[in-house]
Amino acid sequence: MAYERCVIFGAGEYYEGPAPAIEKGMLAIAADGGLDHMRAMGLSPDFVIGDFDSLSGDVPDGDRSVRLPPQKDDPDLLSALKVGWSRGAREFHIYGALGGRIDHTIANMQLMALLASHGGIGYLYGDGSIVTAIADGALEFPANHVAPRRMISVFSHSDVCHGVTIAGLKYVLEGAALANTVVQGVSNEFVDGSAATVSVESGTLIITFPIEAPLPVVRLRHPFGGDLGALDTTVSSALAVR
Structure with missing residues (x-):
């Protein structure tokens, strides 16, 4: 069976707010200790994947x-993304992947950029915020009523992003260049009742926005190719264990 959307439960922090849900037609994957969280919520995964170093319960049997x-080279979340991608998913909703260890948080943000570089979209759900990425495309947010001082921020993941346009927010840009050493896009705000767009002609942007905001429509400027690759269970020579 092919899926267009996938929800992944990680082993990290879960926060107050809307409860994670598995909507009809979604592929559900537990990444390692994320299975403990799913069990606590009364949810069942389609797949469980990991080295299970953070799982307190039993590992299910079967294929x-x-x-x-x-x-191994690949972290558990990347392996879960590869499983979802190989089954057709291009939109990923990921819980338990922010907070806790800062290195894991940074790595998971990079994985959102990896998805974007292949034409996919991932949403990391955190403490009142969502983190996503877009490459050579646009995120179009419908009109909304997000409260003032609930920030949306835009960062360059690429060395330089060209043609960055921010429209419909409190602060706007038009065809600007953003570098990954510049924080020009931080701490913006939605305008009450207005639609908003964040777009980039060339490069990859990381975007954080309030969890209560409506999810954006994704527009890509061109077709993307390639995939995330096969599951990698080896350690490369560059990371050889002593």
Whole structure:
């Protein structure tokens, strides 16, 4: 069965707010200790994947469980993304991947950029905010009523993003260049009742926005190719264990 959307439950922090949900037609994947969170919420995964170093309960048997070695290049979340991608998903909703260890948080943001570089879209759900990425395209937010001082911020993941346009927000840009050493797009705000667009002609942007804002429509400037690759259960020579 092919899926267009996938929800992934990670082992990290879960916060107050809308409860994670598995909507009809979504592929549900538990990444390692994310299975504990799913069980606590009374949810069942289609697949479970990980080295299970953070899982407190039993590992399910059967071909829906993918056990990974503890020493490998790919983190558990990337492996879960690869499973979802290989089954047709191009939109990913990810819980338990922000907060906690800062290195994991940074890595998971980079994975959103990886999805974007292949024409996919991922949403990391955190403490009142969502983190996503867009490459060579636009995020179009419908008109909304997000309260003032609930920030939307735009960062360049690429060395330089060209043709960055921010429209419909409190502060606007038109065809600007943003570098990954410049924070020109931080701390913007929605305008009450107005639609908004964040777009980039060339490059990858990381965007954070309030969790209560409506999810954007994704517009891509061109077709994307390639995929996330096969599951990698080895350690490269560059990361050889001593």
